[in-house]
Structure formats: structure tokens, C-alpha cells
Amino acid sequence: MTERGPELSGVNAIYVFAVCRKPDLSAVVGLPGVTDQASVSSLSLGALTAIVQTVRASDFTDEVWQARLSDQRELERYARAHHDVVAAVAARCPTVPLPMATLYHGEERAREALAKEADRFDAALKRIAHHAEWGVKVFVPPCPQDETVPTPVRHVTPTERSRPAPGAGLAYLNRKRGAQERRERIQDEALRTAEAVDTEVRGLATASRRLRPHAQPSGEHRVQVLNATYLVSARRAEELAVLTRTLRERTGVDIELSGPWVPYSFVGEV
């Protein structure tokens, strides 16, 4: 093990973006990465290469990250910086992205830890070769709330309130039940559509994963009922685009396709 100088081993850390095979480093020239302290570089792991950057360890402690994760602008800055490097490398060679903020105390530690995982990286590289990740989201109109069937407002005197008209309670319950059933029916239908879209897309995907649906901004008049991601062979990408269009027409719901993504979601245990 090479002994690094104190200024490197004590103060600095190695941030790892991705592991790949025969990278073209010109892809990352000029990319800032996650710090302006050093440029993005590579670390040989034998047959594999890690794309790394030397960072100030004090900028990447657990506490600093906790604060960073709760500050949306900071979180975005780091997420995009990480993604820029991953995407640039992946555009030129098969690449396994690592989760944001994978850090080691030094080059030797990184080499040692990553080399131990060589089999997993090889398996992941094999799985994602000639493939890209595509996100599919399905949106439906929001469910009508009770308020959309307004209850007539009636002024009542205290005596009336104490003795409601016969059948008023039953009518109220029926109305409530009707609204509830209608809402359930719409939700069931939306979920069935989501399942149907997922099933169809899985039919041409190599692997798939369901992600948590996102809440929608308040101004947005639609509800996300499916947030899924698929590993799709490069030669079936066009087919996926056609299928999405067909499904959109057949179901009448909004279907959004995003990609090609670097296969972030398919490099771990699927």
C-alpha cells in the first residue's frame, strides 16, 4: 500500500462516480464534478476503471450531507454534478453508476473496496450492455372530491336541528356512500390502467422496477398513478416509443416516457 502524504490521507477523500470499462476520459474534461478542488480523474482497478475525484473530506462528512440533503438547491447541485459525470462517461463506454456520495479515505482504500466488488460490477456491466433505462409515468385526472357534488345548505332553527326530518340521515348516508363508491371506482380504474401500461411495457423490457409515485405540484390537475422504470435493449427503443404512443391513444391517459437514462436502477440487485 502506498503511503500518501498527510495532506492527502488525512484531509482528502476520494469521491467515486462510476465504475466502467475502458473509459474515454476526454468525456469528463471540463466537467466540474462535485468540487473545484481537483479535476475528475480515473483510478485503475485492473480490468475496470473507477471515475473519481479528490475532494476535501471535511466537505463530505455525514453532518454536511445531512444538511445538504435537506437543502433543495444544494441537493440539486450535487445530484446534477454527479449525474453530469456519470452521463458523460456512460455516453462513451459501458458504465455502472454508483449512488451519489460514495466516498473513501484515499485512493488505496477505494481501489481495495471497489476491486472486491469486481464480480458484481462485471455482472452489472453484462446486464446493462446495449441497454438503456427508460422511465414511464402514468397520470390520470384527479378524483372528484365530495365537494364537487355540493350539498344544499339549509338554514335550520335550533328546534329543527334537534329533530331532523325523517329520512334525512339515510339520504345523507346514501349520498356519502354514492360519492365514496364513485371515487373508489375511479381509483380502481386508474390503478388498472397503470397495471395495464406496466404489463405492456414489461413485455418488451429486459427488467423493470416500480418507483414511488410522485406527488404533483398543486397547480397540476392530474395524479401520478405509475412511476416505473425499465431496462430496454437499444434495438427496442423505437418499439417502446411506438408502444407508448399506442397506449396513450388506447387508454386516453397521460403517459410520459423519459430516457434514455444511464441504467441507474438496474446495476444493483434487480
Place this chain on the structure above:
Amino acid sequence: MTHDVVPWDAPGPLSGPIGVPLVDLLDRVLATGVVISGDLVIAIADVPLVRLSLHALLSSVNERVPAPWADGGPL
């Protein structure tokens, strides 16, 4: 074995992040399947922390629509 280029979106590598919604990016860079333990910030890989930050992000954007369906819905 030949390796096809898996293009990001448009030509240059710099075009990547433009137009990628942050929530979609976070779904991927934080919740990535591969878990390699690093020496530092091990907690970042912990699901609760990631969930927490995603939740914080989403709720800051969507304070008035906390869940897909206001009544809790089936999701």
C-alpha cells in the same frame, strides 16, 4: 464483444442534465440499486435518510398536495 454507445439524450455529454427533472434524477442517483459501502457518509445510503430528503423535497414543492389522493387513496 462490442459495446454499443448508450447515448444520454442529445449529442454532447454536456446536454445531459438539461431538462432532466430533479425528482426523476433523485429517484435514480439516490435510490440506485448498487450499494457499495464507502468509508464516509455511510448514512446517506440508508433508506430512511433518502426517503426523508425526498419527502422534504416533494413536500416543499407540493405542500398542498401531500399524497396522490387527498383521502389517502389506494397508493
